[in-house]
Amino acid sequence: MISRDEALNLLRKYIKTENTVKHLMATEAIMKALARKFEPDKEEAWAMAGLLHDIDYETVDSETKEGHAKVSVEILKKEKVDLPESVLEAILAHGYNLYPEYKPKNKMEWSLFICDSLTGLIVATTLVRPDKKLASVKVKSVMKKFKQKAFAAGTRREDILLCKEHLGMELRDFVEISLQAMQGVAEELGL
Secondary structure, eight states, X not given: OXXXXXXXXXXXXXXXXXXXXXXXXXHHHHHHHHHHHHOGGGHHHHHHHHHHTTTTTTTSOTTTOTTTTHHHHHHHHHTTOOOOHHHHHHHHHTTTTTOGGGOOOSHHHHHHHHHTTHHHHHHHHHHTSTTOOGGGOOXXXXXXXXXXXXXXXXXXXXXXXXXXXXXXXXXXHHHHHHHHHHHHTHHHHTO
C-alpha cells in the first residue's frame, strides 16, 4: 500500500489549498480512530481513505461538484496508487449525496461519509475560541455548536446524525472520538 509520505506528496500535486490538505489530514485522523474501534487490522486502509478521499477537490467544478468522488478514484487509478479496492469503494461512497448508487455498505464507507463534514464543524468551533487551539475544545462545545444550524452552516448535520443508525454510536460519542483524533494531530493541522 502507498505510504503516508507518498500519499501526501500525491495530494499536494492535486491540492494547492492548505486548508483542504488539513481537512484531509483531519479526516485521516478520525478514520484511523474509527478503524481502531471497528477494524483494527485495517487501520492503514481506513487512514488512506480519509487522506485521499478529496484528491479531486480542486479538479472538479466547485459549484456543481460534478464527478466528485468518481474523479478521485480516476486520479488514483491514473497515478497507479497501490490501494486496496476497499479504499476506492469508500471514496466512491463518500459521494453518496451526489450519486445514490454509491450508498455506503460497510463501517468503513459509512465512517468516511459521516465524518467528512464533522471536521469543518470541529475546526469552526476551534476558531471561535480565544486561543484557537483544538486542545481547549470540549465535546460539550462541539455539541452546542452542532445544535446551532447557522454556525458552520455548510456542515451536513443530517449526515453526521447517521452515526447512530450506521455505526451504532451516539452522536456525543462520535463527536468525542473525532475531536480526540483531531486533537492528536493538532500540530499538523496548525490548531
